[in-house]
Amino acid sequence: MMSAPDNYHFNLPIFHYTVIGAPGILAMSIFSFSKPVATACFSAVVLIVSGFVSKETMAAQGSQNITxxxxxxxLLEKDKRRLRRYRDNWDLHKSQIYADTGLKFGFDYNALGLWASGSLGETDASSGAFRAFGRWDLSGEQVGERGSMVFKFEHRHAYTDVPPFNFGSETGYAGLxxxxxxxQGFRTSTLYWRQEFDRNRGLAFFGFLDVTDYTDIFAFGSPWQSFGNMAFESGSGTIGGLPDGAFGFMLGKMLxxxxxxxxxxxxxxADATDxxxxxxxxxxxxxxxxxxxxGYTSGRDELFLNNWHVSFWQIDKREQAGRPSGWGVSFSASSQVKEVWQPFFRGGWSDGGGASYDASVSIGFGYVPASKNYLLGVGLNWASPSEEEYGDDVRNQWTSxxxxxxxxxxxxxxxxxxQILLNPALDNGRDSIVLPGLRFRGAF
Known part of the structure; x- marks a missing residue:
């Protein structure tokens, strides 16, 4: 998290107190109508995250963003670091807007093309996405007590008949x-109130959220800028649902x-398009x-660099959508070695819920040089496709x-x-598929 400027004009203290309590009040109302098990588990979560923690144990800690x-x-911090040495008039203008109003924002355009060496249908897929995102600090001048409105609006559009999102089934691959x-066209991925509390040891979101922003977080888990395949992202393909633009709340804290x-x-x-x-x-x-x-980290400023955590999830049966309930658990371990190597070991298991895989394990590494002008990533995944989703006779598949x-x-x-796909689960007549890809991002 970054400290707010002292001279921004907006200061609405009422938001500070209202929004801190809103997630807890909402949670209590919701839990009173929930199933007994869910009520007990999530009541415990709210109590834990609310912070029965000695303040002395955290007094020496700096700020950290648990997302x-x-x-x-x-995104805002990454783009700021990259442009720090190359500030032009537009960047200086944005900095002045933040100093005057507390509004920090950015735009980017992204494009991806994939080509398949073999397929049941189309052999190429490509699409693009324009994104506008930002954070507007509206209350709490003190660092660690700030309240902000956060937004991310997108337009996703295909260049080909089949976009990359749907290209897996074309190639006979079980997964994304x-x-x-x-x-999907215009969509709202996030639009929520963000509240820091307890001197920046805690963070709360309330509004329309993207659960991948805080569930099973992983340094290389961005399909926009790192690994693209779902097997290397949240839950390694074993989490069902993963909604974005979803109304609800999140609470996080360094205990x-x-x-x-x-x-x-x-x-x-949730439907992010509406x-x-x-x-x-x-x-x-x-x-x-x-x-x-x-999770455990060697230090809150090294949350992405040295991180070991376990994630639990549960999703209810969705009657109108005709989707089953389910639950599961995933794990992740990653560490920085000699300041440039970042090996990881991740995986998960699921029981229903619409997850693509019943079980999945991923290993690999990232190489980030001191200059940080480039990033190299290598990953290998084994997955057992969901029998509920794909049937009983699908074979296990490997993805690199x-x-x-x-x-x-x-x-x-x-x-x-x-990407190299071995034993694609939905095409028993093919042993391997090679998919070269090209991705672009321009930020401004």
Missing amino acids: GPDSVDS LNTVYSD TPNIYVVGGMVDAN ISQGFQTFFEQFETFKSFDI ELFYRFAFSPNTELTLSM
Whole structure:
């Protein structure tokens, strides 16, 4: 988290107190109507995250953002670091807007193309996405007590008949070759109130959330800028639902200098292309996705670099969508070695809920040089496709992905990738498929 400027004009203290209590009040109302097991588990989560922790144990700690690489905070910080040495008039103008109003914002355009060496249908897929994102600090001038409005609006559009999001089934692959490059049009991925509390040891979101911003976070888990395949992202393909633009709340806190917890509950029927229905589906249908993470890090400023955590999730049966209930657990371990190597070991198991895989294990590493002008990632995954989703006779499949991302200007990045699919589960007549890819990001 970054400290707010002292001279921004907006200061609305009423938000500070109202929004801190809102998630807890909402949670108590919700839990009173929930199933007994869910009520007990999530009541415990709320109590834990609310913070029966000695303040003395945390007094020496700095600020930290307990969210993933695709959260708005992470995007804004990443772009600021990259442009620090290359500030132009536009960047200086944005900095002045933040100093005057507390509004920090950015835009980017992203594009992805994939090509398959073999397929049951189409042999190529490509699409693009324009994103506008930002954070508007509206209350709490003190660092660690700030309240902000966070937003991320997108337009996702396909260049080909089949976008990368749907390309997996075309190739006979069980799973998603990329989780975000679709043809959905305008959508609201996030629109929520963000509240820091307890001197920046805690963080709360309330509004329309993207659960991948805080569930099973992973340094290389961004389909926009790191691995593209779902097998290397949240839950390694074993988490069902993973809604975004979903009405609900999240609470996260550093319990000690090294241990953190994050829990949340959102609408399982969320539709990011029409969030106006979010209140109705949440309160009337009350079919929810719930998650809880507990993790260890060597220091809160090294949350992404040295991180070991376990994630638990549960999703209710969705009557109108015809989707089953389910639950599961995933794990992740990653450490920085000699300041440039980042090996990881991740995986998960699921029981229903619409997850692509019943079980999945991923290993690999990232290489980040001191200059940070490029990133190399290598990953290998084994997965057992869900019998509930794909049938009893599907075979286990292996996935490997290699990507190389480099900046060829302060504002633009290019990523070359290669996915190799062995034993694609939905095409017994093919043993392997090679998928080269090309991805672009321009930020401004």
